[in-house]
Amino acid sequence: IMNEYILGIETSCDETAAAIVKNGTEIVSNVVASQIESHKRFGGVVPEIASRHHVEQITMVLEETFDQAKMTMKDIDAVAVTEGPGLVGALLVGVNAAKGLAYAHQKPPLLGVHHIAGHIYANRLEKEFEFPLLALVVSGGHTELILMKTHGSFEIIGETRDDAAGEAYDKVARTLNLPYPGGPKIDQLAQTGGEATINFPRAWLEEDSFDFSFSGLKSAVINTLHNAKQKGGETMKQEDVAASFQASVVEVLTEKTVKAAKQYRVKQVIVAGGVAANQGLRTTLQSKFQLEKEINLFFPPLSLCTDNAAMIAAAGSIAYQQGHKANWSLTQMQA
């Protein structure tokens, strides 16, 4: 049996990343150059700065990826690249690097990968999928419940109507004067705070809906902090705000995921995206799914939750197996 090697490239936001994955499931090399330090002082990702850094980093990141794997382009069967969604200028750097490599080496086909498919397929680098499968995708830009009946098929059964979960974390963190990205910091503070200190709202929406809404919660946190400040007196503890906010996000995400998993009779539930790194979410989902014996719950390791290119190569492997191929007019998707 011939082994298959896919080169993955990811530049949709603030990580310049490349990786080589064997047979869709095994990481051969995985390199991520983070730009977080450059964006920190602006309190968020600055698109123009991100694009420039990608241009500066991409060649080195690719060289490192091949060095670590002790491979060259000759060993690569296909080049998979994130085509979107993401920052347009940032995506273009990855797409053009992929095109350049594939073109220069003639042979390997070029594959355009959806960023969210990548986050989902990060799980398959650790554990084989069992269908039907439900994916809870929670990142800085997305909050979705996705049903998969087979490889490469994605049916959105619920999604956020306003802010993404990670976006809510980052905005609340900013209100608490915490540095970007605020998600991990709030997660950490929440460990020692009282989650019942403030009763923040839970947006359940319609009875049968698997959609989410986090903008009301974000406003509630901002208003609560504002009112506390105006009243003077005792200041609210950051830990308590963080824990109470996190309790609301985690409760809604968990309840809807459990309900959808049962309704669609899935065999496996996987969690994907940056917020999948959240300790509170992991613990609560684990304890709820312990009661559902027929459903397997799986989280990717922390390093594969946030943006990387191994996940893009893993998703690209399926596209390759299914015979999808991008042509030379591949460009970044509309953000």
Ligand code: KG4
């Ligand atoms: O998937 P990702 O790296 O990038 C996007 O595709 O958006 O997700 C980044 C998001 C940020 O909003 C970040 O604050 C959040 O994931 N995040 C967390 C945690 N780690 C990262 N949110 C809550 N708890 C965490 N431990």
Ligand code: ZN
């Ligand atoms: Zn992402």
